[in-house]
Amino acid sequence: MLLLLQASSFNLNFLAGKSPNLNLNFPALFPSPMEKKQEKKRARSTKGVGCKSTVEDIEDFSSQEVVKIRASLLRWYYENQRVLPWRINQDEEKEEGGEDGREARAYGVWVSEVMLQQTRVLTVIDYYNRWMEKWPTVRHLAEASQEEVNEMWAGLGYYRRARFLLEGAKSIAEGGEFPTTVSSLRKVRGIGDYTAGAIASIAFKEVVPVVDGNVIRVISRLKAISANPKESTTVKSFWKLAGQLVDPSRPGDFNQALMELGATVCTPLSPSCSACPISDQCHAMSISRNCQTVQVTDFPMKVAKTKQRHDFAAVCVIEITDCKDPEFWKAHSENTAFLLVKRPDEGLLAGLWEFPSVVLDGERVDATTRRKAMDQYLKKLFKIDIRKNGSLILREDVGEYVHIFTHIKLRMYVELLVLYLKGGVNSLYDKENENSIAWKHIDRKSIQGTGLTSGVRKVYNMIQSFKQQEPMNPTRATRKKASKH
Ligand code: SF4
Numbered sequence: 001m002l003l004l005l006q007a008s009s010f011n012l013n014f015l016a017g018k019s020p021n022l023n024l025n026f027p028a029l030f031p032s033p034m035e036k037k038q039e040k041k042r043a044r045s046t047k048g049v050g051c052k053s054t055v056e057d058i059e060d061f062s063s064q065e066v067v068k069i070r071a072s073l074l075r076w077y078y079e080n081q082r083v084l085p086w087r088i089n090q091d092e093e094k095e096e097g098g099e100d101g102r103e104a105r106a107y108g109v110w111v112s113e114v115m116l117q118q119t120r121v122l123t124v125i126d127y128y129n130r131w132m133e134k135w136p137t138v139r140h141l142a143e144a145s146q147e148e149v150n151e152m153w154a155g156l157g158y159y160r161r162a163r164f165l166l167e168g169a170k171s172i173a174e175g176g177e178f179p180t181t182v183s184s185l186r187k188v189r190g191i192g193d194y195t196a197g198a199i200a201s202i203a204f205k206e207v208v209p210v211v212d213g214n215v216i217r218v219i220s221r222l223k224a225i226s227a228n229p230k231e232s233t234t235v236k237s238f239w240k241l242a243g244q245l246v247d248p249s250r251p252g253d254f255n256q257a258l259m260e261l262g263a264t265v266c267t268p269l270s271p272s273c274s275a276c277p278i279s280d281q282c283h284a285m286s287i288s289r290n291c292q293t294v295q296v297t298d299f300p301m302k303v304a305k306t307k308q309r310h311d312f313a314a315v316c317v318i319e320i321t322d323c324k325d326p327e328f329w330k331a332h333s334e335n336t337a338f339l340l341v342k343r344p345d346e347g348l349l350a351g352l353w354e355f356p357s358v359v360l361d362g363e364r365v366d367a368t369t370r371r372k373a374m375d376q377y378l379k380k381l382f383k384i385d386i387r388k389n390g391s392l393i394l395r396e397d398v399g400e401y402v403h404i405f406t407h408i409k410l411r412m413y414v415e416l417l418v419l420y421l422k423g424g425v426n427s428l429y430d431k432e433n434e435n436s437i438a439w440k441h442i443d444r445k446s447i448q449g450t451g452l453t454s455g456v457r458k459v460y461n462m463i464q465s466f467k468q469q470e471p472m473n474p475t476r477a478t479r480k481k482a483s484k485h
Contacts, residue, residue, distance in 0.1 A: 076277035077257030086112035106203035142173035151451030164190025202252035209242035214262025220300035221284035322424030
């Protein structure tokens with residue numbers, strides 16, 4: 001008995017390696033007869049038919065595997081973690097101390113995790129730093145307007161995330177305290193299982209797992225799981241397995257280590273298995289050695305992507321000038337104003353500003369029909385009577401631009417429309433707007449610094465390059481039939 005205790009103590013120190021304060025909470029180091037039986041069964045299944053396991057075959061991690069994976073992964077993480085602005089190591093956290101420190105950490109983890117969904121780390125760093133400078137605490141964020149938040153978010157895409165962050169901050173500020181557990185965090189609008197797990201484990205040390213794409217990939221390979229990773233039963237298995245691995249004394253560090261391994265070593269297409277700290281526990285690796293037709297990248301199973309919908313839209317960039325002379329406008333086009341309309345509060349790009357656009361029936365809609373549709377829309381929206389109140393200076397097709405959303409491929413036919421209006425853009429505000437569509441104008445200088453979605457920014461840049469490349473000929477436009485706004 002004494003010998004056994006000494007052996008355990010020696011192994012614990014050995015496994016703790018270069019991190020003297022690890023204090024890892026290890027389960028039994030020596031496999032029980034049941035665990036030995038499981039190992040044999042696993043070995044048989046990896047050599048067996050098809051060399052792969054399915055969801056029915058997914059077994060728990062053995063205590064031995066848990067011990068080794070925790071120790072190796074944490075040691076690797078402490079030596080190799082990337083320095084990122086939202087990460088504070090344990091010692092710094094102690095110095096920061098107290099409830100405020102934990103709340104600050106929770107807020108930082110929350111913002112970074114939301115930004116990192118669908119966006120690369122390198123892109124997020126700059127956004128995160130600017131965000132924290134503007135709204136250093138959840139209470140500062142709660143005071144912000146949706147407009148300001150969208151502007152800060154511009155270019156990150158998936159604007160629903162920004163809306164939920166603001167709504168979540170408002171509800172936390174109203175409640176008075178930052179929720180500290182997964183169950184209380186899940187009650188905040190926009191915080192799902194993953195984000196709740198990340199905040200609770202990293203900032204408040206709750207012993208809970210997190211499962212994102214990186215974790216799914218690493219666990220799929222560790223356990224050689226070839227079941228469909230999108231199916232709910234498989235997802236449940238990933239959460240269960242990640243829960244078995246999470247280290248009770250350092251849940252936040254362990255979760256970050258697992259995600260970090262997936263992001264930097266166990267990558268989707270070319271994992272660096274020779275540099276992997278847990279390759280000895282990796283079943284995909286051992287199967288690929290014994291079975292030539294199998295590679296570690298076969299895990300997780302590739303799932304066919306949902307077919308993209310193809311949409312088409314006519315987009316009109318409207319410049320309003322108070323200068324009647326087309327030649328003068330050419331020379332002073334920096335004095336013009338652009339019209340932007342607000343998208344509906346629900347659906348794609350909800351509540352964001354864009355150039356006036358009309359959804360088309362399909363790609364076979366010709367230029368004349370597109371213009372007619374746009375004219376009708378503008379007449380309804382702005383009630384412009386061009387013959388009474390002004391004149392058309394230029395109307396040109398500028399080109400096409402395809403913007404890819406997750407499930408939608410949107411082809412935009414972009415045109416530039418320059419109008420002279422008596423009284424300039426302000427005369428538009430005199431018209432009674434019966435439609436519920438919100439719109440505004442923005443001058444050329446301000447549009448440069450305004451947070452626009454990447455699609456709108458792209459359209460604006462198209463217009464600017466068109467103006468630079470094409471010697472604009474306003475007289476050509478005047479020859480065209482005047483638009484009936
Ligand atoms: S050995 Fe290779 S496949 Fe297995 S976990 Fe490590 S990096 Fe991933």
